[in-house]
Amino acid sequence: MAIEAGEPAPAFSAKDQDGNEVKLSDFKGKKLVLYFYPxxxxxxCTTQACNLRDNYDLLIKKGYSVLGVSVDDQKSHLKFIKKHNLPFSLLSDTDHKMxxxxxxxxxxxxxxxxxxxxIRTTFVINEEGVIExxxxxxxxxxxxxxxxxxxE
Structure with missing residues (x-):
């Protein structure tokens, strides 16, 4: 049964490309774009990430934080971020919990x-942690x- 709009977003805790722990609760009171990519x-995946990069200022202006998630490790994420100058964090889900x-x-x-x-999917989560x-x-x-x- 797929997760649907109106449901609370599942809580998570994962490491970003720099080894920092990032949790859903860190975004309480903020809108979050949580996108999963292969x-x-x-x-x-590069086209998708670069589209978000190119529109990042607009997303921020509209109140969104952006996080990408894949099962790649932190080292791979760091290389990807540096290569394409991505302004947002990528979470490493090597244990498949997220x-x-x-x-x-x-x-x-x-x-x-x-x-x-x-399966490439994006969740737009509101300030209360509910999937919009x-x-x-x-x-x-x-x-x-x-x-x-x-x-477009």
Whole structure:
């Protein structure tokens, strides 16, 4: 059963690229864009992250904090952030606690090959920690637009 808008966001605690512990409770009173993506430095994940980077000032102006999450380790995240000059933190979920809690780990198929992985999903969480919106059909090139409610 998928997590839906109107439900409380599952609590989390994970390390960012610098080894700092980040928790959902850190964002109490703030809006949070929590986006799950499959893998650092792959084409679609890079396009998505760079779209959020390019629109970061607008997202901040509208009151949003941004966090990316994948099962890559902190070292991989740091390299990805530096390579693409990302202004937001990436959380490392190597133990799969967050992907399981947010129900974004599942069966995927690519070129006829079936495997388990992160299903690209974004959760927009309000100031009270309630999920306002779940974006399941992420448009990597227009992701900030989807979050802000407009399309290109």
């Amino acid at each position: 893998k650092d430095d792959t084409p679609t 992907v399981e809690a947010y129900q974004v780990w599942g069966e995927k198929t690519n070129f006829g090959h079936t495997y388990m992985g992160i 919106e779940v974006i399941q059909k992420v448009e990597a090139k227009n992701h900030a637009g989807q979050i802000l409610g407009k399309t």
